[in-house]
Amino acid sequence: MVVRGHQDVRPVGVCPDGPHVLRVSAADPDSCLATAGTLAAVIRSGESPAVADIAHTLRQGRDDRAYRLATVGTSPGELAAGLEGVGEHTVEGWHKPGSETLLMMPGQGSDLLPTARALYGWETVFTSALDRLWTSARTIAPSLPDLSTALAPTAADDAAADLALAHCLHTAVLLALTEQLTARGLRVDRLVGYSLGEYAAAAAADVISEEDALRLVLGRVGILRDAPAGAMIAVRLPSDAVAKLVPEDLATCAVTLGTGRSVMSLAAAALERVTSLLADAGVPHRVLEPALPYHSSLLAGAASAFAPIADAVPVRPGSARLVTTAAGRDSLGAGYWSAHLAGPPT
Structure with missing residues (x-):
């Protein structure tokens, strides 16, 4: 692998001092690790371009392949160690074709x-x-x-x-x-x-x-x-269980956070009654900071x-x-x- 300097066309704001992300890839793990090792040797030689330039070249000048290794570091020694697989902030693995970053x-x-x-x-x-x-x-x-x-x-x-x-x-x-x-x-x-x-x-x-x-x-x-005052309560219950425990005229499930976790919206006048129902049922809950019933018909x-x-x-x-x-x-x-x-x- 040949790494050489490039004409600096980076947008204003790229920090030359790091930390930097170095990412290499190849068709298979052996080739990827060999490439990473070669790059580490170049960096350790003391004759390589600045690590900011290497990071830019890897980011802009290559197409990603199926197997990838990435490391994060600031100094040449830290980045070389990461490329050799012993860095604290190094990951490697297969890229799933068709996957997206969300x-x-x-x-x-x-x-x-x-x-x-x-x-x-x-x-x-x-x-x-x-x-x-x-x-x-x-x-x-x-x-x-x-x-x-x-x-x-x-x-x-x-x-x-x-x-x-x-x-x-x-x-x-x-x-x-x-x-x-x-x-x-x-x-x-x-x-x-x-x-x-x-x-x-x-x-x-x-x-x-x-x-x-x-x-x-x-x-x-x-x-x-x-808007009318209200409240939101995070509850350690799924939305269907919330509906069974708390009458709809007191509160509604506004957000499903995940399996077994929901957020209810309610009017301010119902807060004491709803928290009492949850406490009596032994349901872990927390009244959230915004004193408004977001994502509910109360804000219609x-x-x-x-x-x-x-x-x-x-x-x-x-x-x-x-x-x-x-x-x-x-x-x-x-x-x-x-x-x-x-x-x-x-």
Whole structure:
């Protein structure tokens, strides 16, 4: 295998200091490991190109074969060790023909602030992206704080009380993380978002613009300020068991998280009664932070008010990368985001 320098045509933001992903492939394991060993020897020789250039060449200049090995590291020695199979961050295996990489974007229940603080100012791609996105957000909503304030350790308390700050920052961080992963070599075939995360997924899939994703999120917050108070409860029960235990007039199953795990939405007035029923039945449960009954008919009025705002956002045609989650809707269009707000995701 010959590795040589290349004309630097990388986009601005590629970090030469690492960490870097080196990925090699071949038709079978023996050939792949032989290639990896040869590359490790080149790196150890001290006469190889910079590891940033090697990573770029492997990422852009070769077609992937059926058997693959990848390692992550910063120094030449660390990367060479990984290629030789003794690195801490090395994986290898067969690629399944026809398989795709699905990037899943979480909803507001995932606290992304610690991740954002750790990456901001350290990873150039993430930092540049978040700066750009937050500038756009503050253009739409000038009352938002500056980014340093939004990322400060005290921001968690502010975000809990300020939906605009929490939801907008969540969306911006997801989009910046996607850019960072792409710059590190992740090839995303399809994207899906859970609840609030779907706005970022739609923008990352290029179905709507980043600015429109932020505008939608902020418009949604404006509607939700006048929505009826409610609650969501995570329950360690499947949805059918939830329906048997809790009367439908008290709560409905809004989200199925997996086998044996569900989330219920309910009105604020029903919270004490429902938690009592769950406690009496010995069912593990947790009241979630948002004091709103997302993905339920209790937000039907808010969804109707949101529809004109959401339907005004242009949808870019031709992208099949976004996996939609609003029940019964396989593409973004009129009524999608209002159905997404007041209906259960699939």
